[in-house]
Amino acid sequence: MLSPGVLFPSGYLFLYLSTNIYLNADFKTNLSKSVARATGNTWHTNITSIKSGWGFDSMTLNHVELTKAANRGIKADVENRTITINTIEIPFPDLQNVLFSSAERQRSTNALCDIILAEKGLAQ
Helix, strand or coil, X not given: CCCHHHHHHHHHHHHHHHHHHHHHHHHHHHHHHHHHHHCCXXXXXXXXXXXXXXXXXXXXXXXXXXXXXXXXXXXXXXXXXXXXXXXXXXXXXXHHHHHCCHHHHHHHHHHHHHHHHHHCCCCC
């Protein structure tokens, strides 16, 4: 049970699962807030799931939905207010660092926000 052949894969699996749990909890919430802040609260984001690559070198965002905030008193067509991106795979070296560094978390959240907005030409 304490051999390196068991300890290394167990530790790696623990780090991988911890990273994915964090990405789908706090990181996803922070990313949505970052997109809203970057667009002046005119677009809201809903992300179904975020998954890290097995080598901690990429991140995959599944079903990213950007919804235009409705103006009061103006009736807008719902289809024209929603943009859906099925999958975005982003190269992200040293992804595991977002678990251990708050500066890395903030930098990566802002970088992903820019990528999502640039994907559909919404960057200001």
